[in-house]
Structure formats: structure tokens, C-alpha cells
Amino acid sequence: MALNIFKYSSPASFYPLAGKMVPVFYGLAAVFTIVGLYISFFVAPTDATQGEAYRIIFIHVPAAWMSMFIYIVMAIWAGLGLVLNTRLSSMMAQALAPTGAMFTFVALITGAFWGKPTWGTWWEWDARMTSELILLFLYIGYMSLTAAIDDVRRADKAGAILAMVGGINVPIIYFSVKWWNTLHQGASVSLTSSPSMAKTMLLGMLIMAIAAWMYSIAVALSRVRLLMLEREKSSAWVQEILEQKS
Amino acid sequence: MNWGSWSNFIDMGGRGFYVWGSYFITLICIVFELGLLARQKRALWQRLTQLMKLNKQG
Secondary structure, three states: OOOOHHHHHOHHHHHHHHHHHHHHHHHHHHHHHHHHHHHHHHHOOOEOOOEOHHHHHHHHHHHHHHHHHHHHHHHHHHHHHHHHOOHHHHHHHHHHHHHHHHHHHHHHHHHHHHHHHHHOOOOOOOHHHHHHHHHHHHHHHHHHHHHHOOOHHHHHHHHHHHHHHHOOHHHHHHHHHHHOOOOOOOOOOOOOOOOOOOHHHHHHHHHHHHHHHHHHHHHHHHHHHHHHHHHOOOOHHHHHHHHHHO | OOOOOHHHHHHHHHOHHHHHHHHHHHHHHHHHHHHHHHHHHHHHHHHHHHHHHHHHHO
């Protein structure tokens, strides 16, 4: 049987599929978190220069990666919704925003908790930190804007423009440590050079990053299901589901 | 990595407050997000089923 992916671009058929996927991704997130935490605390060695404080990296870096990656995915979905006028795209964008904001907040807070013992300060207005803070404001701005406009289609359009314009901030965050002389250290992992950290440390970080991925997918799918029900509440497929439930 | 004892593990080489603080706040954030989502789900279902009943009554 050939899988027709276009079939799943309609809410009526995506809703039950997403419902089946949610528990799978929550399960995977739990498994990767347990393995990741085990490696982070019981396999990865003490850092030669930073002692044990570096163990914050296992949440800080995955959270920071997710904060940027979710933003890009959100902006692409929002843009697709704007250009192609596909219902589900805009819903996906809205479903991702709160999770992206949560990871941005986590990246900032864990950064502060890491900065204090290693740099002696909770916060510095350097390029990396400031641009990450702007990312948090972009998420909050996107959520407030889409929530403030009653007409769903107009809300989607306004949100999409904000999300896409704000997208310029993501490469700024990523390259800030290269472009400016920041207090924040350079990239620990890059595609062009071998990582500047012990293999087990890197492994712990990557597994925690996969866990963050799985969690994000589960939460976003779960949230997009609510958006589908809400937005299509008068359509036949939602009425059918409501009939079955009651 | 052998910590030797529980107190060493909690202490994190003197950085326990920062390390465990980070992990604790992250946990709170995740619990908060999931809690909010569960609440939204309940509220939506309630609203939609009520709406359906009202529609049936005409």
C-alpha cells in the first residue's frame, strides 16, 4: 500500500494519526532522557578546567539548539501557511511556539546558572546572550500577536510575517560567538572541526538533544490536535469525534 | 564516573547549587508546559461537548 502523504495534510486524517504518534514520542523522550542523564552524571568524566559545573551543558546546549531549531521550523510552517494557505501549516507553527519559548527560557536560565560559577556573573549583555533573549521575545511576540487577533486567518498571516522577519535573529545567535568577541565560549560542536570535548561528554549531550527532539515532537503534536479540534469545531469530522466520546 | 558517596554526588564538587538548580528549573518548566497543555485539553473538550449539546437542543 502506497502511503499518500497528502492525505495527512488534512486535519481530519492527521488528527487520529497524530494521536497515535504522541505516546510513541513521549515514550522515546523518556527513554532517551534516562539514558542521557545516566551518561551525563555517571559516565562523562569531570571537566579538567570547569570541574563539575560543566554538567549543566547536558541541558543547556540541547535546549539552546532546540530554541533555534524550533524557531526555524515554526517560521517555515508559518511561511507555508501564508503562501500556500494550507490550514494545517499555520496550526503547526502555533503548536510549536510555546515549546520553543520554553526551551529558550531553559537555555537562558541554565546559562545564567552556568555563568555564575564559571564567569562570576549571572548575566552579561554580550551578543550571544542578548540575541537569545531577543529570541524569547520573538516567541512571546508571536504568541501574543496570534492570540490577540480574533480572525484566525488574519492572526495566522500577521504571525507568519512576524515569525519570518524574526528569523534573521537565528543566524545572528548561531554566529554571534564568531562575529563578536563574546564572553560566551565558542561552539563546542561544529560540522567542520572535531569536537573540543571528551567523547562521552559529547555522547551525553547528543542523547539529551535527541530526548529534547522527541519531547518537542510529542508536545507539538499534542498541541496541534487541540488546535485542529478548536478551529474545525463545526466540521463533520470533529462532530463525529465528539459523538463518539460522549 | 565514580562519585564515591551520595554526598559527593549531591555536592557536585561544590557546584551542587548551580548544577541541581539548572536541572530543577528545567524540570519545573517541562512540568509547567505539560500541565498547561493538559488543562487546555480539558477546557477545550468541555467547551466542545457543551457546544454540541446546545446545537442538538437547537
